[in-house]
Amino acid sequence: MRSKKIVSVVVSGALALSLTAPYSTYANGEIDKKISEIEEKINQSERKQKEIDQKLQDNKAKQEEERRTLSQLEADLEQTKSEIESLNRQIADTERELDQTEEELKEAEKRVAERDKLLRERVRLLYENGKVSYLEVLFQATSFQDFLSRFEAVRSVSERDKELLEENRRDREIIASHKKKMEEQLATLDDLKEKANEKRRILAQQEKEHQTKLAALQREAGHLETISEEEEKAVNDLIGQLAQAEAEKEEWQRQEAQRKQQEEKKQRQQKEGQKKREGKSGSSQSASPRARVSSTSSSAPQSSSSGFAWPVPGYKANSFFGMRWGRPHNGIDIAAPIGTPILAAADGKVIEARPSSGYGNIVVIYHGNGISTKYAHMTFSSITVKVGQHVKKGQQIASVGNEGRSTGPHLHFEVLKWNTPVDPMQYY
Numbered sequence: 001m002r003s004k005k006i007v008s009v010v011v012s013g014a015l016a017l018s019l020t021a022p023y024s025t026y027a028n029g030e031i032d033k034k035i036s037e038i039e040e041k042i043n044q045s046e047r048k049q050k051e052i053d054q055k056l057q058d059n060k061a062k063q064e065e066e067r068r069t070l071s072q073l074e075a076d077l078e079q080t081k082s083e084i085e086s087l088n089r090q091i092a093d094t095e096r097e098l099d100q101t102e103e104e105l106k107e108a109e110k111r112v113a114e115r116d117k118l119l120r121e122r123v124r125l126l127y128e129n130g131k132v133s134y135l136e137v138l139f140q141a142t143s144f145q146d147f148l149s150r151f152e153a154v155r156s157v158s159e160r161d162k163e164l165l166e167e168n169r170r171d172r173e174i175i176a177s178h179k180k181k182m183e184e185q186l187a188t189l190d191d192l193k194e195k196a197n198e199k200r201r202i203l204a205q206q207e208k209e210h211q212t213k214l215a216a217l218q219r220e221a222g223h224l225e226t227i228s229e230e231e232e233k234a235v236n237d238l239i240g241q242l243a244q245a246e247a248e249k250e251e252w253q254r255q256e257a258q259r260k261q262q263e264e265k266k267q268r269q270q271k272e273g274q275k276k277r278e279g280k281s282g283s284s285q286s287a288s289p290r291a292r293v294s295s296t297s298s299s300a301p302q303s304s305s306s307g308f309a310w311p312v313p314g315y316k317a318n319s320f321f322g323m324r325w326g327r328p329h330n331g332i333d334i335a336a337p338i339g340t341p342i343l344a345a346a347d348g349k350v351i352e353a354r355p356s357s358g359y360g361n362i363v364v365i366y367h368g369n370g371i372s373t374k375y376a377h378m379t380f381s382s383i384t385v386k387v388g389q390h391v392k393k394g395q396q397i398a399s400v401g402n403e404g405r406s407t408g409p410h411l412h413f414e415v416l417k418w419n420t421p422v423d424p425m426q427y428y
């Protein structure tokens with residue numbers, strides 16, 4: 001999966017490269033610099049990703065803790081609620097009992113009052129105003145024995161009333177103390193209920209706080225996951241860029257070696273030609289362009305696998321890459337009538353389409369991996385592509401013209417490797 005990603009990244013990276021960094025700036029040292037820059041970026045990105053992952057782990061642990069706290073709080077809240085319910089029931093029971101005790105106390109007080117009244121009447125009868133009655137009772141005695149028993153009876157009745165009054169008073173005291181206990185119990189219950197309510201309030205507040213914390217952690221986790229994904233994408237992108245830069249470096253080194261080899265070969269050939277000319281004058285100059293075309297194209301079959309399309313089908317090169325009239329010729333010339341279609345040598349992106357003093361007008365197409373092709377001497381109006389446009393191999397981009405320093409209608413065609421012209425024929 002990762003390699004697939006890299007492939008697509010390499011392709012897009014190649015196109016991005018042509019946009020952001022002109023191929024012309026590339027050289028071996030710059031590729032090395034680019035590679036180490038990309039590697040540094042990858043390291044940074046990976047460090048950042050590690051940090052994010054660590055943060056995510058911490059976050060998840062904190063979330064877990066919050067969830068545990070919350071479920072503990074919920075359990076505590078449930079318990080507190082049932083405590084409050086139980087307290088409410090106890091308060092209701094105590095209040096009922098207190099009402100009942102108050103009723104009982106009233107009854108007891110009534111009984112005490114009644115007994116007190118009765119005793120007072122008897123005592124009055126016996127000792128105070130009772131002298132009359134007492135005497136009456138006694139005088140009515142038929143005998144001394146009767147007198148004694150009458151006296152005793154009156155006395156014992158009042159004694160009994162006194163005892164009952166004492167009993168009633170004790171009753172009343174017991175009930176009063178019970179009432180007091182009930183009142184105290186009720187106060188305690190009210191106090192407990194108040195405390196339980198306070199506890200419930202605090203727990204609810206804590207629950208709210210932890211819910212807020214959890215929500216914040218979840219938001220943070222979402223954010224961290226997003227930037228983690230972005231960072232992963234960035235790393236994949238950079239890995240793709242690195243692979244591309246390394247491939248470019250290899251390719252550059254390969255091309256450099258090849259270029260040097262060919263230069264040496266040409267220098268040898270030139271020396272040999274000079275020796276020949278010295279010995280046998282003019283024979284090499286008489287070789288026709290046609291002969292050179294066939295000999296060159298047949299002498300470079302190892303390069304024909306590049307897959308480049310011939311830019312002006314039906315017409316052959318009549319002038320070649322290398323020193324010409326004492327100056328380097330950076331490409332090949334293909335003579336063809338004005339208006340003959342010029343085709344893109346390969347898929348790529350148009351990076352230049354503009355007038356150029358010596359060449360009249362030029363089109364440059366970048367094909368990736370440091371390779372670009374240049375087409376020259378067309379009329380500006382014949383150019384059918386724009387800068388930034390992607391073109392396909394074999395697509396017409398302009399028509400053959402005779403603009404700039406040109407000795408007749410032809411296409412001047414160059415292949416550039418890191419902006420250094422190379423022999424186009426090695427691609428055919």
Ligand SMILES: [Zn+2]
Pocket residue numbers: 319329331332333411412413
């Ligand atoms: Zn030319």
